[in-house]
Amino acid sequence: MLSNPDKMLTRLLFHISMLSRIYRNDPPGANIAGPCPDKPAEIRCAACIMDTSLYFSGLGIEAKRDLQQYLQLKRFRKREVLYQAGDECQYVYILLSGEVKIYKSLLNGKQQIHKLAQIPGDVIPCEDLFVDRHGSSALALEDVSVCYLKRQDLLDSTDRYGEIATCLMRSMSRNLNAYIRHITNLGQKNALERLASFLVYLYDTHHQRNLNRGALQEALSRVELADMLGITQRTLIRSLRKLEMEKLVEIRRDAFVIQDIDALRIISHGA
Amino acid sequence: MLSNPDKMLTRLLFHISMLSRIYRNDPPGANIAGPCPDKPAEIRCAACIMDTSLYFSGLGIEAKRDLQQYLQLKRFRKREVLYQAGDECQYVYILLSGEVKIYKSLLNGKQQIHKLAQIPGDVIPCEDLFVDRHGSSALALEDVSVCYLKRQDLLDSTDRYGEIATCLMRSMSRNLNAYIRHITNLGQKNALERLASFLVYLYDTHHQRNLNRGALQEALSRVELADMLGITQRTLIRSLRKLEMEKLVEIRRDAFVIQDIDALRIISHGA
DNA sequence: ACCCGTGAGTGACATTTGTCATTGTGACTA
């Protein structure tokens, strides 16, 4: 089976040579040692990969270079923790591939997933950029690769290049709207409608990223999906059953297959 | 009865003369015509009022001046609409006094209030800064006064002065965290816990603004409060009854009087 | 091939929440 994230990463690595040249304003034929010859190519590529980011791709060369000096590459294994609520908020991560859940734990053991980072370029943690300690926890749902840099370095870079601030603001703005949608779902919709909304979201994001249209893979367990939708596992499965009965979606162990996206959209908007 | 918002505005107006002097680097005794002598004092004051804003007070003089040229003052009557979802997103408002609800309407007529702007300096709409059309609607819950300027002027100003971008990012960051809290409340708490959370929030924000500690006035109707907490009016009132029975809060027609904030905090964290 | 662990799914019942029609209450007006 083909693993899309890895494929994407490979494609990105392919572009490194061209991009690193551009950053240094070298002529096309020049030797591509890159600006930091002491670091392995994988790390040098970090900044280049930003070109595929939804937010950072529009940056000018100067700004990119400025960020590049701080950027490092890192991988997290499936189920590995990026950070936990209460930890010092030292690093900012830019997602390259994989999926990360960001969640808050309550005293009674419940947890609320408030964000899934899955689009390359997603900034983690967007909400804690100006906070000393993390308010949420982050965990890799699959193998994940990220660029990361010190939060303070990013803020410094932001001061030097206004464009970077704009990128961050766009990212935050996008997040704000995603949160508003989430709030509206949780506040005004019943379990079935929330589930339909999630499936529509999944469908749309997969299309947006041109992933295979048939089966929507999702790394969340049933309990995690329930934690995100603000329902219990029991209710989630009841709702899944119902959508399956009505032939709107096919439920596989590891993926969902949408059979009637229009009907799902209608349900998600509230009966 | 003493109206706090108006009192605050009066106090702000009192500071104008001093502040406008500072902006122009005039000696203390100079004539205070202000940088825009063609506009009435009320409008000129707009920029100065920013000094009391949670976000803009830290700006340097140059940045403030830059913003000042665009700022205008405006008042909205109780129940007046600032903007509606779908409208062109042309202006940005900075709250001076009063309270504004920001909400999303669903097709089935329900509405979800996702934010109450009530702290002087709150930026409205924080989430639509990079969007052409409003995603939510905003309505004044009481008489409201705001500074406002064109969205594009603000963005231009942001490009010239990085500090302004930082202010906006801090504001957005604060909003993000407020939304995350809201999501967690809606997703993981029952009606009683949500209500307790709201009362605690009300208590804390009133204290933060040094309002009278006894009765917490709230401009929301019961239905609106229910719309914010994601429950129905029926359930809201049931929960209010329960807290009243247990002597944790006294319910007046126009205000809440907290009787046991610690117990409320415990309830709000989930049993 | 078997065991075992983890997560998915189920059934029965309790509890919470929603629905809807109706009544109560205070504020404003004529």
Added chain:
DNA sequence: TAGTCACAATGACAAATGTCACTCACGGGT
């Protein structure tokens, strides 16, 4: 002072959701 209006509050019942103990199914390791 009565009339009127909007909002607050209630009762009875229906529906949705949660709880909890349980079974089922798959995959990995030995």
